[in-house]
Amino acid sequence: DLGELVSTTVEGLQSLAVQKQLDLSVDLILADTTIHNDANRLRQVITNLLSNAIKFTDSGFVRITIQEISPDTIELTVADSGIGIAAENLPHIFNAFHQVDQSVSRKHQGTGLGLAITHLLLDMMQGTISVESELEKGSRFHVRIPRRVQPSHTVSVLSPTDPSSP
Secondary structure, three states, X not given: OHHHHHHHHHHXXXXXXXXXXXXXXXXXXXXXXXXXXXXXXXXXXXXXXXXXXXXXXXXXXXXXXXEEEEOOEEEEEEEEOOOOOOHHHHHHOOOOOOOOOOOOOOOOOOOOOHHHHHHXXXXXXXXXXXXXXXXXXXXXXXXXXXXXXXXXXXXXXXXXXXXXXX
């Protein structure tokens, strides 16, 4: 149940938003909240995106919107009113260890792995991620995942007693 998964994930992060006096909200626009995908990986994706949005937003809002964009595809959008990302940095934000502010005295701590891990998790879940951002106006991360994961390939193993084995 995607609605339940998102709600419990947001509840777990609510205290971080309250500390910064941010409006953290969920907009669920789905008639059917059932999906067949990896709940643990999806929770990690949502946690990474919401945590980043909260971290890089000093005032305003963080919002997650979930909607069906086709019968087979769900889109989750995490939008914030945070510091934003300069256009020249956008092509690199999904690279491991990439941080926009590389200085020792940077305000926002982290390893630069959250978005790289999110990207890899979405690859495994047959999903995609994209971003739109503008400095001082916030960011919008768009995640698309299939409602039902399709087997990517089948593996057949021949047993030694199988007469067709070489």
